[in-house]
């Protein structure tokens with residue numbers, strides 16, 4: 001009899017657990033997203049109807065496939081810039097539903113904001129209630145962990161306090177030598193290819209060389225190692241990034257990241273390898289007892305945080321991963337796009353070379369001289385306008401917020417479509433899709449109607465910490481390359497901006513590189 005009662009109790013408990021879990025799942029997947037969309041709809045914000053579980057992911061995915069088919073050979077068409085590879089479906093929704101609309105990323109409602117008054121308030125908001133989307137921390141866990149890029153609240157503030165001073169402009173000034181040396185290594189390798197091909201010019205796919213360059217700079221500047229020492233690590237990062245990008249639509253599906261699919265198992269394995277490699281590097285560098293660099297600061301920051309030893313390890317590994325990932329590919333891709341644009345616009349290439357040679361007067365470009373290269377700054381700004389590596393700046397309302405009388409309930413994400421805003425004719429004028437660096441002659445303020453909507457480095461308190469380093473790095477690199485070579489597009493170049501994690505050239509950038517004075 002007693003046994004019978006026990007079985008009944010266990011069965012009732014099991015039913016209660018199953019019902020509880022089902023209700024929670026229903027709430028997370030159906031009821032909450034529906035309620036959030038309803039709150040927005042009541043305020044006149046519409047959008048495409050979401051499909052069960054996937055939301056609108058398939059429409060976005062299909063529009064990217066169509067955009068990828070728009071690849072062209074030769075110089076880029078005036079409207080085939082970064083905006084072309086991502087924005088088609090978003091532009092269509094904007095036409096249909098207006099400047100503010102909502103779509104669903106899996107079960108997550110996302111508010112896309114193109115309205116300037118609302119954007120003005122979002123970009124100025126400094127509240128910790130406007131944070132990074134929580135889905136990013138979950139979906140990109142293997143890649144970013146809980147480092148500075150996806151974290152929020154007190155943890156984020158603590159990480160920023162540790163990392164920011166290491167990237168202040170006076171610190172970057174001290175990195176000029178190593179940037180010059182890393183560029184000279186790149187120049188030597190291109191000279192070598194040219195020599196092997198007869199000594200005058202060579203057809204070179206530049207992307208991997210530029211990645212090696214930016215990897216060298218970030219390894220030496222932030223971690224006191226070299227690209228060669230960190231090479232294995234960079235390869236693992238690339239593998240992790242590719243595994244994340246391969247997930248495509250699966251990324252948005254709730255709980256998919258826990259399923260031991262072949263892809264997920266591979267991701268867990270690479271993640272373990274990355275952790276081991278970083279910890280080995282940290283151990284080696286702290287034993288060398290060199291001058292303090294970012295690695296040492298992250299180490300100190302972790303140790304002073306009253307964390308358990310596992311948590312200290314995680315803090316270090318996650319933040320090292322974040323710095324590498326934030327600064328490595330973004331800078332390399334910008335350099336690729338910049339050289340592609342200079343190769344397609346010989347008159348600008350000529351103007352910049354004249355400027356560099358005039359300012360440097362036979363010396364290497366350095367921190368002082370690059371400040372005088374106004375046209376170089378204009379070209380880099382224009383590159384980042386047309387091909388911003390980060391095509392969207394995203395946030396989540398971690399508590400209810402209000403912008404320009406629009407109530408944004410907790411849990412709604414906000415997307416600022418950088419690629420669309422950077423080419424919006426209302427902001428930049430009728431020539432918004434064209435490469436015209438002269439628009440930046442008087443800085444961002446003179447270039448467009450709403451300067452806060454030029455956001456290649458993001459906005460507000462979460463603005464890119466590596467902006468100074470990236471700009472100095474790009475200026476020294478381009479100035480030195482222009483003093484040594486001239487560039488034209490190779491017949492092998494296929495222009496196809498594509499969306500991976502960043503906006504990048506799908507088939508790489510092939511240039512004919514000729515030795516100057518050859």
Ligand code: HEM
Nearest residue numbers: 326327330331334390456457458459462463464465466470
């Ligand atoms: C052309 C090169 C680069 C571009 C276009 C770029 C762009 C960005 C963007 C768009 C964000 C997000 C901002 C936001 O959400 O508002 C960001 C964040 C960040 N970037 Fe960069 N970045 C570049 C280079 C670098 C470099 C070289 C480093 C470091 C060595 C770096 C470190 C960071 C960090 C640490 C954050 C996180 C800031 C935070 O959340 O508080 N970036 N970057």
